[in-house]
């Protein structure tokens with residue numbers, strides 16, 4: 001999508017608004033599947049939590065993808081989008097046995113990440129095959145909050161506990177049909193990732209009834225020029241060969257599964273916000289927009305970088321700005337950023353706004369969550385309406401307390 005297309009969306013649907021380019025999603029999906037073309041049996045499960053709009057899930061269904069889910073609600077959304085439960089994998093962390101049983105009863109593939117639940121589930125439902133999430137204790141990530149494979153991580157069953165895991169499987173008579181790892185977001189170094197996969201292969205060989213190995217995700221996408229990103233083509237080349245070798249030694253053509261979120265949708269998304277005010281202080285020029293961390297929290301939460309362009313004046317002279325939101329606490333999108341000259345009323349476009357942006361939006365400050373638009377063939381399809389006051393009041397219950405009469409205003 002170019003600046004003109006984006007501006008057109010802002011004019012048609014108002015601001016703030018999220019826009020997703022269907023072509024970018026499709027081409028990222030195709031990049032991934034062609035990188036692993038040499039694998040006979042490839043399963044891509046799109047990680048719903050990155051961007052969970054039902055129309056996005058329908059697009060992935062059309063492409064032939066399955067879904068990776070972390071809550072029973074995401075499972076229900078996927079089923080509502082028409083995805084077959086057998087193509088959904090459920091990888092929760094710290095949820096109750098009841099929720100896992102509920103999801104299993106829908107015919108969804110369960111992925112269990114701790115021995116306590118594995119033991120209880122296996123004892124009650126030995127006929128339901130499960131996948132186990134292994135923690136190989138490899139630190140592949142960039143950001144400590146989103147690195148989940150290290151030794152102190154709450155995720156997965158430690159490789160040091162495999163002997164106990166095998167005893168549980170034997171004693172309950174349950175079937176393990178998959179092994180899984182997800183080392184955390186942002187794989188910067190393919191070598192480190194491949195090292196973790198070797199640990200997973202070694203673990204996989206200990207299970208007799210595997211149908212798949214799931215290598216999780218964490219593919220890094222570029223946020224700005226010069227950023228390191230995961231070389232999917234190189235990873236595909238190296239891992240495909242190794243995987244096919246494993247299948248030979250295992251004696252069965254099992255499936256290779258991935259569950260990317262960010263890689264598939266991050267770059268497809270733009271967030272559009274309008275500049276309400278330009279404020280010149282002694283040290284800084286602020287551009288204050290009609291949004292805040294209630295709509296796009298990643299810069300404040302993770303220190304994430306999002307490119308910002310002034311699409312109302314793309315050819316303007318570059319000047320330095322701090323772009324800030326309207327929330328009543330520090331709410332900075334970008335500091336000292338070179339952006340083409342901004343006037344009040346201009347529309348700014350934030351890039352890499354497809355993953356973990358709308359899905360993390362809130363009603364903080366009692367603001368409405370934005371609208372969402374899916375762009376395809378030069379057309380803007382509204383896929384979520386902007387909220388209204390009704391949404392803010394929905395589920396709120398008004399009570400009037402009986403206070404002592406001397407406290408009540410006459």
Ligand SMILES: *Cc1c(COP(=O)(O)O)cnc(C)c1O
Pocket residue numbers: 047049050068070091182184185186216217218219259260261262263355
């Ligand atoms: C969040 C998550 C993913 C997706 O991670 P990305 O970095 O967005 O690709 C995949 N698998 C699991 C288990 C997750 O929790």
